[in-house]
Amino acid sequence: MPDPMQHLVLFGPPGSGKGTQAALLVEAIGAHHLSTGRLLREAMAAESALGQEVRDHIGAGELVPDQTVNALVRDTLRGLPRSTPAVLFDGYPRSMNQAEALDASLTEILGHGVDLVLMLDIDDGEVIRRLAGRRECADCGAIYNIHTIGAMDPTGCRRCGGELVQRSDDHPEAIRHRLFVYKRQTRPLLDHYAALGLLTRIDGRRPPEVIHEAMLRAISRAPHARERA
């Protein structure tokens, strides 16, 4: 008997707003946010063996090897309380190998695969503009953009007062490379998920709250959610 947890994937190029939408969904539906990028940055900050292994890949805008992220996700899924209503994958899977590993891990550990893939659609120009202006709170991870009026308030993060910093991979060279890597290795997954009937595309240029509403509608219509209701 499959467990009732919803398995949602947030998909889209770097800078498409996955982190912002994840935070809104955590609040709205109590989802567990599983961001591989964040877990890897935490490992780097802690200077763990994993952090040291991935530092150069991340700084260059390259993907960390599949085997490493697949193991990280598997371990995280094993530790997830079964009462979690939904798990939200952000920045994973990023390759066909990862999509296959995710399906296998979910089926083995939680009884069923991915329920829904939410794709945030934005063009390259917007990706570059957003990433170059992105700042993150060093303490709570809240995301801001210097193009948004008032975001760079010198008092720091509006939520916790922490310092706003630029990510080490948000410099022009790494941004261009991440976009290239996305197109070559990650975007082909869209065809895979579309063929499985799991893909919903959402216009990522609209205001965050409008996108959020569209996501909630898609989640409430997801076949698994209906079957399990």
Ligand code: AMP
């Ligand atoms: P993100 O925060 O999702 O933009 O990820 C930041 C960086 O972490 C990426 O550019 C990769 O170097 C690495 N990374 C995050 N998730 C993955 C993944 N699923 N596979 C490989 N590398 C990843």
